[in-house]
Amino acid sequence: MKYLVDYHVHTDNSFDGKVSMAEQCEKAIEIGLKEIVFTEHYDLNPNDKSKGFFNYEKYSREIEECRQKYGDKLIIKKGLELGEPHLYTAEHDAFIKDRDFDFLLGSVHFLGDILLDADFGLPEKELYLKYFSEILELAKTGEFHTLGHIDVLKRYVPPHFKKFLAINYEEIIREILTTTIKRGKGIEINTSGFRQGLGEPLPAVEILEWFYELGGEVITIGSDAHHSKDLGQDLERGINVLRDVGFKAISTFSQGKINFIDI
Ligand SMILES: [Zn+2]
Numbered sequence: 503m504k505y506l507v508d509y510h511v512h513t514d515n516s517f518d519g520k521v522s523m524a525e526q527c528e529k530a531i532e533i534g535l536k537e538i539v540f541t542e543h544y545d546l547n548p549n550d551k552s553k554g555f556f557n558y559e560k561y562s563r564e565i566e567e568c569r570q571k572y573g574d575k576l577i578i579k580k581g582l583e584l585g586e587p588h589l590y591t592a593e594h595d596a597f598i599k600d601r602d603f604d605f606l607l608g609s610v611h612f613l614g615d616i617l618l619d620a621d622f623g624l625p626e627k628e629l630y631l632k633y634f635s636e637i638l639e640l641a642k643t644g645e646f647h648t649l650g651h652i653d654v655l656k657r658y659v660p661p662h663f664k665k666f667l668a669i670n671y672e673e674i675i676r677e678i679l680t681t682t683i684k685r686g687k688g689i690e691i692n693t694s695g696f697r698q699g700l701g702e703p704l705p706a707v708e709i710l711e712w713f714y715e716l717g718g719e720v721i722t723i724g725s726d727a728h729h730s731k732d733l734g735q736d737l738e739r740g741i742n743v744l745r746d747v748g749f750k751a752i753s754t755f756s757q758g759k760i761n762f763i764d765i
């Protein structure tokens with residue numbers, strides 16, 4: 503694929519980002535990306551270290567500087583990764599309004615006041631169902647263009663849990679996908695699963711197949727890079743997975759307006 507894009511990228515504008523925006527842009531050009539979206543964390547959960555970290559003015563200034571410096575080689579877009587946006591709809595709406603974001607990812611990183619990587623002390627099935635119920639609420643009422651890493655819990659579960667099998671949660675996952683499609687929204691394929699040893703993207707291929715079968719068309723692709731070495735990693739592999747499932751295009755966004763790129 504000639505037109506490679508990365509729709510899930512962090513910089514040091516995110517509390518856990520390890521790289522400057524300029525460095526990410528340089529790396530993007532080096533590896534041949536055509537378009538990049540800086541989807542920085544924006545979180546409101548009081549227990550989240552990320553809360554209050556994102557500085558829109560600094561971020562926007564850097565976007566402008568990078569567009570001036572690299573804009574002839576790379577399309578640079580403004581985005582956010584909203585944490586649990588269904589729980590903070592009014593606050594998120596107020597923040598996003600009048601700010602010129604191109605693209606919004608909606609993600610779940612917390613269950614209640616607890617970060618996903620904690621030990622919840624719950625049996626496997628119960629924990630996954632609790633997590634997917636939260637994603638379902640996000641799909642129903644949250645603000646986003648695509649749902650971030652739908653099955654990310656599989657990355658954080660205790661080692662004694664079995665390998666994540668989407669089929670065990672098919673009913674609720676299909677409900678998440680149907681709800682998302684009905685709202686005219688989509689999902690992302692997050693390629694970080696490959697480099698983090700999961701051996702599959704997020705979400706798992708079965709979930710992508712259900713999304714396709716249900717008529718889902720809006721799908722963005724991203725590496726979820728917090729370091730420049732991870733930028734754009736496995737995007738081609740992710741595209742191949744999508745092609746194998748049957749998808750003909752991926753989505754890009756400008757000021758919230760969708761566009762499709764053939765794959
Ligand atoms: Zn995330």
Ligand SMILES: [Zn+2]
Nearest residue numbers: 510512583726
């Ligand atoms: Zn992220």
